[in-house]
Amino acid sequence: MEFKExxxxxxxxxxxxxxxxxxxxxxxxxxxxxxxxLGMPKAGKPHLTVVINKDMLKTLGGLAxxxxxxxxxxxxxxxxxxxxxxxxGLAEMNAACVVEMMSLAATDLGLGNIYLYGVTAALxxxxxxxAELGIxxxxxxxxxxALGYGTEHVTVCKSFTKTLTxxxxx
Amino acid sequence: MEFKExxxxxxxxxxxxxxxxxxxxxxxxxxxxxxxxLGMPKAGKPHLTVVINKDMLKTLGGLAxxxxxxxxxxxxxxxxxxxxxxxxGLAEMNAACVVEMMSLAATDLGLGNIYLYGVTAALxxxxxxxAELGIxxxxxxxxxxALGYGTEHVTVCKSFTKTLTxxxxx
Numbered sequence: 001m002e003f004k005e006x007x008x009x010x011x012x013x014x015x016x017x018x019x020x021x022x023x024x025x026x027x028x029x030x031x032x033x034x035x036x037x038l039g040m041p042k043a044g045k046p047h048l049t050v051v052i053n054k055d056m057l058k059t060l061g062g063l064a065x066x067x068x069x070x071x072x073x074x075x076x077x078x079x080x081x082x083x084x085x086x087x088x089g090l091a092e093m094n095a096a097c098v099v100e101m102m103s104l105a106a107t108d109l110g111l112g113n114i115y116l117y118g119v120t121a122a123l124x125x126x127x128x129x130x131a132e133l134g135i136x137x138x139x140x141x142x143x144x145x146a147l148g149y150g151t152e153h154v155t156v157c158k159s160f161t162k163t164l165t166x167x168x169x170x
Numbered sequence: 171m172e173f174k175e176x177x178x179x180x181x182x183x184x185x186x187x188x189x190x191x192x193x194x195x196x197x198x199x200x201x202x203x204x205x206x207x208l209g210m211p212k213a214g215k216p217h218l219t220v221v222i223n224k225d226m227l228k229t230l231g232g233l234a235x236x237x238x239x240x241x242x243x244x245x246x247x248x249x250x251x252x253x254x255x256x257x258x259g260l261a262e263m264n265a266a267c268v269v270e271m272m273s274l275a276a277t278d279l280g281l282g283n284i285y286l287y288g289v290t291a292a293l294x295x296x297x298x299x300x301a302e303l304g305i306x307x308x309x310x311x312x313x314x315x316a317l318g319y320g321t322e323h324v325t326v327c328k329s330f331t332k333t334l335t336x337x338x339x340x
Contacts, residue, residue, distance in 0.1 A: 003176040003278040007205045034333040035177045037285045048336040056339050092259040096266035108173040115207040134337040163204040166218040167304040169226050
C-alpha cells in the first residue's frame with residue numbers, strides 16, 4: 001500500500017486470532033528490521049529473537065504475573081529486539097527504530113501488531129530465560145513486536161491530526 | 171510512493187542544497203510525528219522544536235566544536251524531539267519512533283533527511299540554549315531530524331537484505 005496509508009493504518013492490536021503468520025510474510029517483517037536507521041552501528045547492531053514456540057510465548061506472556069494477564073495478547077509471533085550498550089540511550093533508540101520499522105512493514109502486509117515494552121522490561125531481570133532465548137550475552141532485550149492476524153482487519157484508522165506540541169524558531 | 175519504496179529509499183543525507191523546504195511539505199513531516207507509536211503517552215508526550223532560523227541552525231550545527239564541523243550538515247530545517255522522563259528508556263524510545271516516522275514521511279515527500287543524535291546530546295548540557303529554543307523545562311532533547319533537499323535525489327538505494335543477526339525459538 002501507499003506509505004501514507006500504511007502510516008495511517010498502524011495501530012496497536014491487542015486481540016489476535018489463532019491464524020498463523022505465513023513464513024513468507026514473517027520473513028518480510030524480519031528483513032524490514034534491517035532498513036531501520038541505526039546510530040553507531042559499527043559499535044554493535046541489534047539482534048532479533050523470533051519466538052513462535054507456543055510454550056515460550058506462554059512463558060513470555062506471563063512474565064508480569066497472573067494479575068496482569070497475558071502481556072503479549074495471545075499473539076502467535078513475538079520478535080524481541082536486543083541491543084549491545086554503546087552510547088547513552090542509543091541502544092534504546094536503535095531498538096525502537098527497529099521495532100517501528102517492523103511494525104510498519106507488518107501493517108503494510110495486513111498483519112496486526114503491537115509495539116511492546118513491558119515484556120522486555122520483565123525479561124531484563126531473568127538471566128536464565130534470556131539464555132534459554134539465545135539472546136547474546138552482550139545484549140539487553142529492550143523492546144519487542146507482537147504480531148499475527150488481529151480480530152480487526154488492518155485499515156486506515158487515523159487522520160492527519162497533530163497530537164504532539166510544537167514550537168518554532170524562525 | 172509505496173511503503174516498500176519509501177523504506178528502501180530512506181538513507182542518511184549528509185549534503186543539502188540551499189533549496190528551502192516548502193511550508194506544506196514541512197507541515198506534513200511535522201504531522202507525521204503524531205503517527206508514531208508511543209509508550210505511556212498519558213505520562214507525557216514528545217515535544218517538537220522546529221528550527222528554521224539560520225543563526226540558530228548555525229549555532230546548533232557548531233555545538234560539537236569547530237574541529238567537528240557542522241553536525242547538522244547545512245540542513246535548512248532541524249526538528250528537535252524532546253521528551254519528559256517517564257519509565258526507564260521510554261523517553262529515548264519515544265523520541266526515536268517520532269524521528270523515524272518523520273524520516274520516512276520526509277523520504278516519501280522526496281526530502282533528504284538524517285536522524286541525528288549528536289546535536290541533542292550536546293544540547294542536553296546547555297540550559298541557556300534549551301531555554302532559547304523554547305524546549306519545555308520538563309523535557310530532555312533526545313534526537314533530531316535534519317531535512318531539506320539533498321544533492322542526491324531520493325530514490326531506492328537499498329535492497330531487501332538482512333544486516334542484523336537473528337535466532338529463532340520454534
